[in-house]
Amino acid sequence: MKKILVSLAVLWCVALGVQAQDNQEYEKQVAKMLEMTHTMDAMKQIFPQMTAMLKQQLPQAPDEFWKELDASMNGMYDKMIKAVIPVYKKYLTLDDLKEIIKFYETPVGKKLSEMNPKATAEILPIAQQIGMQTMQAQEKGYLKQQ
Numbered sequence: 001m002k003k004i005l006v007s008l009a010v011l012w013c014v015a016l017g018v019q020a021q022d023n024q025e026y027e028k029q030v031a032k033m034l035e036m037t038h039t040m041d042a043m044k045q046i047f048p049q050m051t052a053m054l055k056q057q058l059p060q061a062p063d064e065f066w067k068e069l070d071a072s073m074n075g076m077y078d079k080m081i082k083a084v085i086p087v088y089k090k091y092l093t094l095d096d097l098k099e100i101i102k103f104y105e106t107p108v109g110k111k112l113s114e115m116n117p118k119a120t121a122e123i124l125p126i127a128q129q130i131g132m133q134t135m136q137a138q139e140k141g142y143l144k145q146q
């Protein structure tokens with residue numbers, strides 16, 4: 001009986017070790033995919049635009065607030081990668097990630113990833129404008145609130 005318990009404990013520890021390795025590999029592949037797709041670069045572009053918009057909406061906020069906001073963004077990118085892992089795991093296997101990365105290593109994949117941040121930078125003001133128009137229409141009562 002003792003041998004069985006020891007054997008089960010060893011198997012359990014090995015399984016945990018394999019799972020930890022799989023998690024590290026998965027996190028590594030997600031980080032690689034986000035780097036290859038310039039997703040984090042796009043976030044870095046969006047943050048100054050969001051800050052500028054916030055500064056217009058919060059002109060009374062002290063300089064210290066903006067300094068703290070900037071400082072908090074420095075560690076945000078690593079936190080973001082860790083935070084999105086469960087979402088990617090829900091929809092993509094490790095093999096899926098590897099195939100996606102292979103695509104982004106092709107010429108058309110590289111072209112798409114290089115174009116995306118530029119397109120996002122151009123699309124964001126358009127989306128903001130449409131959002132503002134929608135809010136104004138809603139404030140005037142033209143749109144029904146749900």
